[in-house]
Amino acid sequence: MSTKGKVIGVVANMVTLKVDGPVGQNEICFIDLKGEKLMAEVIKITGDAVAVQVFESTRGLYVGCEATFEDRMLEVTLGPGMLSKIYDGLQNDLEKMEGVFLKRGDYTYALDADKKWDFKPFVAVGDEIESGAWLGEVLEGWLPHRIMAPFNLKGTAKVTSIVAEGSYLSSDTIAVITTADGESLSLTMEMKWPVKKEIRAYKHKPRPFKLFETGVRTLDTLNPIAEGGTGFTPGPFGAGKTVLQHALAKNAEADIIVMVACGERANEVVEIFHEFPELIDPRSGRTLMERTVIIANTSNMPVAAREASVYTGMTIAEYYRSMGLKVLLLADSTSRWAQALREMSNRMEELPGQDAFPMDLSAIIANFYSRAGFVELNNGKTGSITFLGSVSPAGGNLKEPVTESTQKASRCFYSLDQGRADSKRYPSIHPLDSYSKYSEYPEVMEYLNSRLQPNWSDMIVEMKDILLRGKEAKDQINILGDDSVPVEYHVIYNKSEVIDSSILQQDAFDAIDSSCPMERQQYMTNIVMDICGHSFDFSGYEEIGGYFRKINNIIRQMNYQEFKSEKFLSLEKELAALVDEKKIDLTAAERRADELLELVEERSAERVAQ
Amino acid sequence: MNTKAFQKIYTKIENITKATCTIHAEGVANEEMAYVDGRPAQVVKIKGKEVTLQVFTGTAGIKTNSEVVFTGKAPTIKLSDDLRGRFFNAYGDPIDGGAPVEGREVEIGGPSVNPVRRQQPSQFIPTGIAGIDLNNTLVTGQKIPFFADPDQPFNQVMADVALRAEADMIILGGMGLSNDDYLYYKARFDNAGALDRIISFINTTDDAPVERLLVPDMALTTAEYFAVEKQMKVLVLLTDVTLYADALAIVSNRMDQIPSKDSMPGSLYSDLAKIYEKAVQFPDGGSITIIAVTTLSGGDITHAIPDNTGYITEGQLYLRRDSDIGKVIVDPFRSLSRLKQLVIGKVTREDHPQVMNTCVRLYADAANAKTKQENGFDLSDYDERCISYASEYARELLAIDIDINAVKMLDTAWDILGKYFKPEEVGMKQSLMDTYWKGN
């Protein structure tokens, strides 16, 4: 008999129930409000008084309303049919809901109950299987969707029966297995899994080593994220976090994209599901929607469900990872999730940490980020979840608990800069403040050098060096004036501007420039670094700006052209001619002398500045 | 307020604080409306038999034996076509001397639109103000605030926008509006002969601050009625949301909640999002567009109110006094319309996006040049040209007194660019340069 409860208190979405039997922490219950069933999760137990957070508006709730406990935690239903779906934070299929407005207590099935899937078995009676073993597959649209053994299976189990190849509902029994304890389990193509628990049906999680191509130059070229890696993008409002996430969802080389709109604008989600069914993924030739699962828990949807939404997204990503797929999980914005935690914690009158966030915020965030990763499955295949979360720091100030906790948990840090956004230098990721820990991994460097070119890593270090020196030169120019600094300062500054304008900046709304494959990035990087490697013959600082503006203009035009098209190549020729006009070829000895001179000048400038 | 037979009446108040009172009652629902000694109040907390009521006008003078009457329902409004042209207070009672409006009674602050039923906003809202239409184009279904210092003419600009926007219905939600500003709006709408497409819910500075918490929901529930049932293009004006948030802080403080940044409640983001997310493009043509005012204190946009607002709305508009031209302009740097992508270059002319970006980029170059100038450095020829360009750009396009159509704005921009710059300095796509470039 399931445990029952009765409402004895209500404050906003926290409700206290008096219960008549056992309940578990995080157990789900439904409160009956005159026939409307409101889903809620246990967050605190004090004797027979149980505090629950309700995933719906509590308007109209009164003392005495009855609740029924479910003897399960918040879970998702996993199986074929999730691709292209738009769910809320609790995995309700939003398409299946009737009417323009959401109705309280309307919960819809996550999969397609009536759809038959053509199942092909991989195992035979008598086979031994482990957790997550691939028992067979169905075609989910284009995707060979593996039907897997339960993820919580302990040890090995034996297949006692398996259905023949044929057409089945996802709820039909397709296999029966006997567990190590001798228990017999009937398996369907569906599985339930509690969202707050990682799916650990893999052998191990090695360090990520491969480049995860996003098509965004300032990431891939400058601060690459690895496949199975984690990154986050803090930035003030309007800095470009969402545009960047959408760009990744469109262009990243992933098999599956799971996008979590966590407490953000509904119109942004609308943009996705209006565009994605139309846009073609150049790698597969299919529409983007066919590889995408959307969790839309927008800011006006209940706060508790918002907290759940990131976990729902992660669990779905883990499910696909277990099929040996490369999954990209995007969450916009994890700050809203942290705020949901704060709202509940405050209502429970817990001792607050900094900025009234819960004390264990760091641990919660770290735990979540650790669920991403590159894994080797029990069957030797690999799969990955690359995770990128956006963070919305209060007041745009990175010294706040969510940003700081996330920085500890995440390996890549892409700081979106207000100044760059203001001057429309998009994407506004700051090239110097940002970092990728993966660029320092020897295995990642090796991978890049062997995939692209032997000196790639060195070249990128040099590129960052020019950006840094360009910035320093600019500071000096601003302090001392154009004509009081050596001409070389203007040159180095303008070289850094070439990198900025042609590599860092990228037009997310241009059909061609928005996505830049690695091959093209490499090509352009070589062109730009070649220019930066030259010395130039300028008579005074006055001609430098104009000359480099011409260079930048040509490269920008190149970025807008089809790669290696006629127009592209003719611009490239034009560029080469322009560079030839002013460059001077130095012998190695001259260059060394030059560098030495530069160093001396810099030192003396520093002294002046002091 | 006439008491009706089914209503529960209590006469023993256990506890009274500045804003709330607590009684022992049964069968009371969360968020239910009640009257305490005739004053409107709402249930904010239930703990067993103890029911805590927030009294909107404050509790001064309430006695332990005052009468408490529960209405059995959350706050409601009666919806019908008769709302047109009328002025109401935060409870939806007329303040224009007219009779109460009859209609279908619905609870305010109803459910959200299912995201998958939303349409993508796609209708350009021309305002004639180039600082908005050219650089920060507005779209139906959008939500956007003015970030303005209290002394800036935001009410004027709002009224201009409202009257020029070709909306089918304008709903004004005034929160902490000064009586003068209230009369200003009334006069502007009246003079424009637009009163029959305007409905106002007004909480002035004379009214209790906590009452204004009802204003946005009153305005937006009314907006939903006209947008959904009459498929109208509804424009909702909310001014001043900062004062709304201040009222939220007062309430949460009195409920002993732990404040987060700037003494604001931890739920500020969700509270504001619930309002702004009512902006929507409905599937069958109706829409709700929200234009709001968030006043800043000392221009500080890192304060929790503008900060949270910025994270919720689809952009923001800044007004700034440009001392070069001696006029108020729409600041092109910090202002942003997030939805402009949906219409610029599509509904408007193809060159719109690039013209907009180029103009702003060069305006930024001018700002750098000015800094140089202020620091006493020599200016290059390019710097000089940028500075001259900037003041013409500000005067002809950014000033709030501009009233021209979108094509004229683009043509003006090309004129100004051609006057001061060389083709390679503007860095635009060659195909656009071939068609539109007016310089040498």
Ligand SMILES: Nc1ncnc2c1ncn2[C@@H]1O[C@H](COP(=O)(O)OP(=O)(O)OP(=O)(O)O)[C@@H](O)[C@H]1O
């Ligand atoms: N790569 C880009 N190219 C061109 N424009 C961009 C780019 N990135 C951002 N923008 C511009 O900046 C605006 C704001 O970007 P975005 O919505 O991504 O900000 P955000 O950081 O997500 O803000 P919020 O925190 O408020 O959600 C966009 O509407 C667009 O105009």
Ligand SMILES: [Mg+2]
């Ligand atoms: Mg965003």
